[in-house]
Amino acid sequence: MKQITFLHTADLHLDSPMVGLSKLPEKIYKRLLNSTFVALKRLVDAAIEKQVDFVIIAGDVYDGEDRSIRAQVKFRHEMERLAVHGIQVYLTHGNHDHLSGSWIHIPLPDNVFVFGGAVEHCIFTKENVTVNLYGFSYPRRQVFERKIDEFKKGANADFHIGILHGNEGGNSSHDNYAPFHVKDLIEKQFDYWALGHIHKRKILNDNPPIIYPGNIQGRHHKELGPKGCYIVTLSDSNCHLDWINTADVEWDSIEIDVQNLTSFQTIYHLCLEQLNISRNEQVNGKIVNLMLHNLKPFEGSVSILNGELLEILQENESEEENFVWVSSIRVEEEIQYDREFLKSEDGFVTELLNTIENYEQSNEALDPLFHHHQARKHISNLSDEDKEKLVAEAERILLQLLM
Ligand SMILES: [Mn+2]
Structure with a gap:
């Protein structure tokens, strides 16, 4: 053979x-x-x-x-x-x-x-x-x-x-x-x-x-x-x-459901536990984006959002050979509006939602960024999925500002 x-x-x-x-x-x-x-x-x-x-x-x-x-x-x-x-x-x-x-x-x-x-x-x-x-x-x-x-x-x-x-x-x-x-x-x-x-x-x-x-x-x-x-x-x-x-440093994204947790301490411990589970899996370093789901407001929840949780999770981490470095924490916000209901009403918001749905000018909107003499060196092409995410994020921000 x-x-x-x-x-x-x-x-x-x-x-x-x-x-x-x-x-x-x-x-x-x-x-x-x-x-x-x-x-x-x-x-x-x-x-x-x-x-x-x-x-x-x-x-x-x-x-x-x-x-x-x-x-x-x-x-x-x-x-x-x-x-x-x-x-x-x-x-x-x-x-x-x-x-x-x-x-x-x-x-x-x-x-x-x-x-x-x-x-x-x-x-x-x-x-x-x-x-x-x-x-x-x-x-x-x-x-x-x-x-x-x-x-x-x-x-x-x-x-x-x-x-x-x-x-x-x-x-x-x-x-x-x-x-x-x-x-x-x-x-x-x-x-x-x-x-x-x-x-x-x-x-x-x-x-x-x-x-x-x-x-x-x-x-x-x-x-x-x-x-x-x-x-x-x-x-x-x-x-x-x-x-x-072969990677020496891995990039990772970790999602944690914090539903029913209503103190800084319990959320911090859950994050720590999940990060250590992630660490045990490998000997290389890791850079992690942390995403928290279902965070409910509680007394002191602002310290999750203002960077205090991030700071404490990063403590001493850079000294570790197999570090798990949290580079950002994002909180997935519950969407507080009923899109279909809003669309059924007449008025500005309905028109806005229709405009967003038929929006096809992502490329033009992004042009200034892609033609910027410094920025363009550092950004790569956006996929259709990336563009859709940007439009969805824009919708969320606009509705929050309007409501
Ligand atoms: Mn290549």
Whole structure:
């Protein structure tokens, strides 16, 4: 039986600047700044331990098109560790580390094959097994073409693996680069598709496997949960996937129902208990958004809202190796109005609700923000869901002001 084992990763985003997080305690902020490198080391450790045949990196190795020297030196070091163990690396660059950027060139060891700006294929061989790997690096930041059409299956290989950094099915929350549909990939009759670009882990198809491994370390509160890579064992008849968590700091969102609790002390203890349960699950640090549901007003409940609870939950936490740092507390407010009743009445509020329901100018409304010369560098595209949430939040605020 012919069989290969490889590690599939993507979106390392080495040396991510962790924008907007410098207000965190210094220790935690430093941990975050170093976290992409810790994650890289963990995945290389896994590749060595599992004695994989090769490693595939499906784009966005570096976070910035200037490929910081720190990132390049650390990446080179880890690639050398793989070289010592005879492990090949096949990598493509994505929209973040595209080939038109300018950077100080630090050469990589010979075990690393970097795909060029047009789709090409290279060959891996061991004993009696031959693998064709197909891929390309982004020649520039924005690649809107359907690069999938340029993938052509070559002959004479036991396994064919496509490497594609691109957007599936017009996903509106990500830049629509190198777009494709699952059926396009299936039609190519490859044995595995190693995807990159979407930071959330997702198996798009089982046979053949078409997989986004997600990024290796979350960079903000929207990149929730464990992050990592897949160890893939592919044979003539089967594909086995092992997933490995590489994140050093995880982002989490914890929801706590505080119904029937009517003192600061009981709410504080419940929060503490839940945070410690979350801590026991893992050895890494965690940054948590806390959401309290069903908070009823009581004497002193203002201290939940004015930051006192947050402050006391954060106490001493930054000193912990496996910290659980609460970065914010939100209180889910009970909506105090009956929307359908309001809509049935004639008048200004009805008109307002109708206007909100048919509102289609989110893009125009957000334009000033996305064109602001500083703000635009730090914000990413909003998905349709994000926009809906903004509109709902706007409705809530307007109604509260009016009632
Ligand atoms: Mn990426």
